[in-house]
Amino acid sequence: xxxxxxxxxxxxxxxxxxxxxxxxxxxxxxxxxxxxxxxxxxxxxxxxxxxxxxxxxxxxxxxxxxxxxxxxxxxxxxxxxxxxxxxxxxxxxxxxxxxxxxxxxxxxxxxxxxxxxxxxxxxxxxxxxxxxxxxxxxxxxxxxxxxxxxxxxxxxxxxxxxxxxxxxxxxxxxxxxxxxxxxxxxxxxxxxxxxxxxxxxxxxxxxxxxxxxxxxxxxxxxxxxxxxxxxxxxxxxxxxxxxxxxxxxxxxxxxxxxxxxxxxxxxxxxxxxxxxxxxxxxxxxxxxxxxxxxxxxxxxxxxxxxxxxxxxxxxxxxxxxxxxxxxxxxxxxxxxxxxxxx
Ligand code: ZN
Numbered sequence: 270x271x272x273x274x275x276x277x278x279x280x281x282x283x284x285x286x287x288x289x290x291x292x293x294x295x296x297x298x299x300x301x302x303x304x305x306x307x308x309x310x311x312x313x314x315x316x317x318x319x320x321x322x323x324x325x326x327x328x329x330x331x332x333x334x335x336x337x338x339x340x341x342x343x344x345x346x347x348x349x350x351x352x353x354x355x356x357x358x359x360x361x362x363x364x365x366x367x368x369x370x371x372x373x374x375x376x377x378x379x380x381x382x383x384x385x386x387x388x389x390x391x392x393x394x395x396x397x398x399x400x401x402x403x404x405x406x407x408x409x410x411x412x413x414x415x416x417x418x419x420x421x422x423x424x425x426x427x428x429x430x431x432x433x434x435x436x437x438x439x440x441x442x443x444x445x446x447x448x449x450x451x452x453x454x455x456x457x458x459x460x461x462x463x464x465x466x467x468x469x470x471x472x473x474x475x476x477x478x479x480x481x482x483x484x485x486x487x488x489x490x491x492x493x494x495x496x497x498x499x500x501x502x503x504x505x506x507x508x509x510x511x512x513x514x515x516x517x518x519x520x521x522x523x524x525x526x527x528x529x530x531x532x533x534x535x536x537x538x539x540x541x542x543x544x545x546x547x548x549x550x551x552x553x554x555x556x557x558x559x560x561x562x563x564x565x566x567x568x569x570x571x572x573x574x575x576x577x578x579x580x581x582x583x584x585x586x587x588x589x590x591x592x593x594x595x596x597x598x599x600x601x602x603x604x605x606x607x608x609x610x611x
Pocket of ligand 1: 485580
């Protein structure tokens with residue numbers, strides 16, 4: 270395990286084609302019942318092995334046991350009716366048919382704890398587990414009960430905290446909240462979003478991370494990116510709030526994006542997972558490209574606080590492409606480690 274520039278991924282990796290239709294989000298499972306349970310575990314073993322073979326330092330489950338990073342968690346809660354669907358705008362970007370909050374939300378049982386326990390049993394490396402952030406959860410639902418994004422988000426924060434404490438207890442080293450909605454609703458972030466995130470991670474002794482990106486490489490996101498102009502300064506609004514939050518690590522999109530990296534100065538002092546792999550491109554980065562992004566980030570992030578990572582999840586990519594990108598990430602990090610050691 271590298272202590273300097275430890276590598277990790279934002280979370281998801283492609284699923285094998287025998288488990289779910291490849292290169293697709295929300296892909297339906299191809300197995301059911303006990304076969305599905307065993308199939309998910311086998312897929313997790315493969316995802317883990319691919320990370321370990323690539324030399325990734327902080328490993329995850331590749332999100333092999335969930336269909337979607339937000340929906341799968343919500344499906345396991347009470348108070349949300351998945352039959353009652355309504356169309357809303359997600360992250361102010363695209364319309365989607367979403368379930369409805371019809372009563373008080375609660376978590377009747379653990380959602381991912383058994384899956385995380387399985388991952389823990391398969392590796393002695395540090396493990397990271399991702400949960401959806403409260404604001405992003407609220408943004409994927411139609412709320413007929415609380416009638417307040419803030420009130421619903423704080424309910425979700427308590428639920429996330431319950432799950433996170435159980436994940437910590439079984440040996441998860443880093444708990445990550447995925448909050449792409451942070452990059453859109455800046456007023457909400459300022460008014461209650463950061464306080465809500467702090468509530469979700471309160472009392473945890475393991476490390477905590479928040480992942481804020483510009484989304485998976487799907488059509489709605491790439492089209493939105495084209496409207497953002499030549500410089501993406503969304504992080505500039507966000508970072509002053511995150512800098513003073515309780516979260517330990519901030520996971521960001523940096524490579525090939527139009528984010529001016531000097532914005533990282535605004536979160537100086539936090540650990541940063543620097544996205545050095547573009548998940549929207551069909552090319553495998555040359556190690557030198559990865560190294561170049563990391564070197565730029567090093568101007569604003571102290572070396573002992575820099576964690577090379579991917580811009581976002583790689584679920585929609587082909588397996589060969591994702592594997593190539595994992596190798597490129599580690600090879601690029603190795604170049605910069607050698608430079609730092611020299
Ligand atoms: Zn992401």
